[in-house]
Amino acid sequence: MKKIALHWKIIIGLFLGIVWAILSGFFGWSEFTTNWLAPWGRIFIDLLKLIAIPLVLFSIIGGIIGLGDPKQLGKMGLRTLLLYLSTTVIAVSLGLLIVNIAKPGKWMDDTVRMENRIAYELWAQQEGQVIHDDINVLDDPANKALISEIAERRGYDEDESVQSRLALAENQKDSGPLTFIEDMVPDNVFGAMSDNTNMLKIIFFALFFGVALLFVPEQKAKPVINVVNGLTEVFLKMVELIMKGAPFFVFALLAGIVTEMAGDNPAKVFELFKGLTWYSLAVLAGLLLMAFVVYPSIMKLFVKRLSFAGFLKGISPAQMLAFSTSSSAATLPVTLECVEDNLKVDPKVSSFVLPIGATVNMDGTSLYQAVAVMFLAQMHMIELSFAQQLTIVLTATLASIGSAAIPSAGLVMLMIVLSSVGLNPAWIGIILPVDRILDMVRTVVNVTGDASVASVIGEVSGDDSVDIEDVADN
Numbered sequence: 001m002k003k004i005a006l007h008w009k010i011i012i013g014l015f016l017g018i019v020w021a022i023l024s025g026f027f028g029w030s031e032f033t034t035n036w037l038a039p040w041g042r043i044f045i046d047l048l049k050l051i052a053i054p055l056v057l058f059s060i061i062g063g064i065i066g067l068g069d070p071k072q073l074g075k076m077g078l079r080t081l082l083l084y085l086s087t088t089v090i091a092v093s094l095g096l097l098i099v100n101i102a103k104p105g106k107w108m109d110d111t112v113r114m115e116n117r118i119a120y121e122l123w124a125q126q127e128g129q130v131i132h133d134d135i136n137v138l139d140d141p142a143n144k145a146l147i148s149e150i151a152e153r154r155g156y157d158e159d160e161s162v163q164s165r166l167a168l169a170e171n172q173k174d175s176g177p178l179t180f181i182e183d184m185v186p187d188n189v190f191g192a193m194s195d196n197t198n199m200l201k202i203i204f205f206a207l208f209f210g211v212a213l214l215f216v217p218e219q220k221a222k223p224v225i226n227v228v229n230g231l232t233e234v235f236l237k238m239v240e241l242i243m244k245g246a247p248f249f250v251f252a253l254l255a256g257i258v259t260e261m262a263g264d265n266p267a268k269v270f271e272l273f274k275g276l277t278w279y280s281l282a283v284l285a286g287l288l289l290m291a292f293v294v295y296p297s298i299m300k301l302f303v304k305r306l307s308f309a310g311f312l313k314g315i316s317p318a319q320m321l322a323f324s325t326s327s328s329a330a331t332l333p334v335t336l337e338c339v340e341d342n343l344k345v346d347p348k349v350s351s352f353v354l355p356i357g358a359t360v361n362m363d364g365t366s367l368y369q370a371v372a373v374m375f376l377a378q379m380h381m382i383e384l385s386f387a388q389q390l391t392i393v394l395t396a397t398l399a400s401i402g403s404a405a406i407p408s409a410g411l412v413m414l415m416i417v418l419s420s421v422g423l424n425p426a427w428i429g430i431i432l433p434v435d436r437i438l439d440m441v442r443t444v445v446n447v448t449g450d451a452s453v454a455s456v457i458g459e460v461s462g463d464d465s466v467d468i469e470d471v472a473d474n
Contacts, residue, residue: 006243013247014433017254022269024259038256044249045415045426047242051235052412053193057206058232060398064210065225076461080353083453084361085397090294091363091445092393095286095370102285104278104371105378112271116261117381118143118150123424131422135381203398239412250432257429272430279375280434286367287438287445295452302456306343314342315451322447326439328358331447339451345458353457357450364442364449366396369417376418376427388421395420 004012024033106113114137121138124131137143186192186201193202213221242249258269296308303311312319318335322328332354339350370392377384384392395417415425 006246009247010250011436013249013251014254014436017251018258018269018433020251020255021258024255025269030259033255033259037252038260039252040249041253041256041429042426044242044246044253045429048412048415049425051238051242052416053202054231055235055239055412056416057193057202058228058235060203060206061210061213061228062232064207065213065221065228076349076352076457079460080356080453080457081360083456084357084449087294087298087363087449087453088361088366088397089393091286091290091367092370092396094289094294095283095367096374096389096392098282098286098289099371099374099378102278102282103378104282105275105375105380107278108275108379109271112261112268113379113381114143115146115150116379118147119260120380120382120424122147122151124422127424135383137381203395207398253429254432257426261430273433275375275379276431276434279371279431280438282375283368283371283438284441286371287364287441290363290367290445291448295448298456299452303459305459306455311343311451311455314338315448318447318451319444322443323440326436326443328362328443328446328450331443332358335447335451339454343451343455345454349458349461350454353454354450357446357453361449361453362446364445365413367445368438368442369396369414372414372428372431373417373421373423376430377421377423379430380423382423384421391420392417 020033020037024030117135117137121131121136125138138147184201184204186198186205189201189205192198192205213224216224258272261268261272299306299308299311315335315338318331318338321334322331335358336350336354339345339354340347373392374384374389396413414428418425418427
């Protein structure tokens with residue numbers, strides 16, 4: 001008997017979790033769900049948070065040292081990295097532009113959003129997080145009964161002091177113009193690694209460590225590199241082991257989150273999915289713009305010998321495999337074959353550019369993270385400032401370097417981006433019902449971006465010696 005693939009098991013778990021939450025609302029099982037199922041979902045989130053920091057740390061260091069001797073990288077290496085980072089910044093910025101215009105999180109009912117906001121402030125109060133906007137629903141007497149109900153339903157302490165949180169916010173307002181940059185540099189890397197909200201500091205240390213290691217003599221650096229690569233494999237294996245239990249964990253997570261949001265009112269479940277529909281459309285719009293507007297524009301600017309129609313036809317096998325596997329790494333051999341055989345890019349270029357792209361170029365993932373963070377903020381009535389959105393751009397761009405080229409790795413990185421702007425990383429459970437299909441599409445964008453950059457680097461480096469002006473017609 002043929003085994004069911006893991007992603008189908010996860011989808012089944014998602015579906016059953018939502019069905020359970022609806023039935024829980026109809027039959028009054030909310031207390032049972034909250035006490036006996038929801039904790040397993042929180043354990044799943046804790047396991048992902050457990051490995052997020054070391055996975056990012058060692059993946060980024062591994063990605064940097066994988067570039068090789070900096071003296072041998074030359075112009076092609078510099079161009080490759082700059083182009084990959086540029087397209088990632090464009091992707092994140094495009095995602096923020098779309099989500100700020102469409103505001104998918106605001107399409108939900110205002111009553112539901114108010115409840116979400118109360119739950120967020122209770123969570124922030126419990127975790128000691130700073131709330132950066134001026135809304136403070138906990139101090140409104142009109143919300144007292146609702147606050148008590150939500151605090152009881154979600155297990156928060158409504159009697160904790162709000163004044164300490166407001167004091168933290170005041171201290172934040174008194175910070176100087178360079179505090180943002182200052183906060184990126186850790187004074188104690190072990191202290192930074194003790195808190196998931198310090199991810200920018202971890203990324204800074206990883207980049208600094210990786211670059212410094214490139215300048216260490218090979219004989220002395222080799223043992224360190226072996227340790228880094230070995231630890232990376234261990235943490236990726238931990239992800240794999242956690243994902244074996246993902247179908248059950250996802251069932252419990254969805255059942256718990258939807259029950260917490262809806263209580264005994266199943267109508268709120270459908271309100272949630274109304275918001276998720278608009279969120280999905282916003283993500284898909286951004287991904288399609290990257291695939292059919294941004295990349296064609298880059299190709300037209302640098303690769304005049306190849307039409308974009310010919311380019312799409314040439315890499316279509318890689319795109320189909322990326323869509324079905326949701327893995328840039330698994331697609332890499334086919335991407336190399338398509339770029340070299342169909343697009344006629346010199347193997348010396350493709351073998352250098354594409355493996356780096358599978359590690360550091362996650363345009364689709366970065367765009368989705370930007371939209372997801374803003375959507376989750378909007379549905380909780382949180383207005384993220386320009387500085388916080390700039391943090392999203394920076395964190396999503398740098399975190400993409402450490403995003404493993406495996407299915408759903410973007411979810412782990414999304415938790416990092418959420419934490420960087422003081423939002424609850426457990427909110428990833430809210431977007432899980434629609435994540436699988438979006439993961440498939442954003443992997444296609446990631447692979448398309450890799451092939452585009454490889455074609456551009458091959459063109460500007462003068463390494464494409466083969467005339468392929470008929471590719472578009474073949």
